[in-house]
Amino acid sequence: MRGHKNIKNRCASLFVVLLLVPGSAAAYSGVVVDALTCKPITGAFVTLGDTTVRTAQDGRFEIAGQGPLLGIRAYGYGRSDLPVGGLKTGETLSLAPFRPRALYLSSYGAGNMRLRESALDLIRKTDLNAVVIDVKSDRGMLAYQTGIPLATAIGAEKIITIKHIRRLMSDLHKEGIYTIARIVVFKDNALALAKPDLAVRTTSGAIWRDREDIAWTDPFARQVWDYNIDIAVAAARDGFDEIQFDYVRFPDAKGLVFSQPNTEQNRIAAISEFLAAARQRLIPYNVFLSADIFGYVIWNRNDTGIGQRLKDLAQQVDYISPMLYPSGFQYGIPGYRNPVRHPRQVVYLSLRKAEERTGLPAIRFRPWLQAFRDYAFGGQSFGGEEIAAQIEAAQAFGADGWMLWNPRNVYTAAGLPAKSGMVTGSHGRSTGNPAGMGTGTCSRNIAGDAPRLGR
DSSP: OOGGGGOOSOOOOOOOEEEEOSTTOEEEEEEOBBTTTOOBOTTOEEEETTEEEEOOTTSEEEEEEOOSEEEEEOTTBOEEEEEGGGOOTTOOOOBOBOOOEEEEEOHHHHHOHHHHHHHHHHHHHBSOOEEEEEEEOTTSOBSSOOOOHHHHHTTTTSSOSOSOHHHHHHHHHHTTOEEEEEEEOSBOHHHHHHOGGGBOEETTSOBOBOTTSOBBBOTTOHHHHHHHHHHHHHHHHTTOSEEEEESOSOOSOSSEEOSSOOOHHHHHHHHHHHHHHHHHHHGGGTOEEEEEEEHHHHHOSSOTTTTOOHHHHHTTOSEEEEEOOGGGOTTOBTTBSSGGGOHHHHHHHHHHHHHHHHOOOGGGBOOEEEOSOOSSSSOOOOOHHHHHHHHHHHHHHTOSOEEEEOTTOOOOSTTOOBOOOOOOOOOOOOSSSOTTOOOOTTOOOOTTTOOOOOO
């Protein structure tokens, strides 16, 4: 891995005691701490099979369940999986800080050698350390074979751009690159046209299409939920570190017909319950979960007519990713009528408003930033100065990193921080001796006196 792969034997983060219980289940207790400061991590997720618990204020936890791996992750940190067969009394492990700084690659961009290598070369030369890859695109097409019967049946896997997904994940992880699977949810031309009973319709009964002539699926339909969650599980199984749902919302159009009444309460419930169902299914894979939202969702008190209400979304995902493209704020924000002239203020003030409205710490937000030419305020170029201003705003706020969006997958080093060379942590996906975990100066043997905590 890159610079942060060398974190070894720095601190203790986990002391595990194996307790015998009936059957094949086992129970473990321990402490999770920061690999750099040796301080306990409050609220870290510890996963064993279908069970997950959170660490207490002092970093301690207790968990019982079945499964070959004990998974650990925390907000603002990486994630690690430890084979339970290797756990021993007195063993200590650590969880390293990590904040993704990503660029976006479409399914075509990730599969195209020229575009992919250009992106990877930029990551090697700058402080970038992550990629967002389309697993399911805006038209509902999948980038690789998933083994999901419905995907095959509706033709969603007709055009495969990534032939060997696990090989790609392995190659990226070897370079210390954190991987995010972007899954477009309810905007799904393939499913809506193949299964018209699942499509959003007009009052005349016709299948509705948006401004891009793309059909959408009904956000109330459980079959649609299950299909998208199956795709998310496949991505987690294939090695992605994070699942990111995009277009996890209702269409922003009037006069549409769904399988349930189109009320604000129903819309909010549908989106929140879908995310909750996804989170539950993803527990065994120890992945982070995030959702993309409109920038104006931060400023609006209602659901913006699309089922996205900030406080409800915050309860269901690890990270909220608002699309804070200045060009997307067609009405500006308070005090700034022309947002493309004030990219720093748009990003910083929007994030502060989100923090204020939710009461969540800054680390729970990771914004999308604009890396493309303006299209709404005169078509001005949007280059290094504007990109740097957005990045500085996200970092000053304390966000969990940031992500650059360019639909053409064309990026330059302009405006990007130079490679710092500083150790900042790892996604730690490997097993056996995961990066960012290990014995070290914080180690202490507390065998026999570790308290058993309530679950």
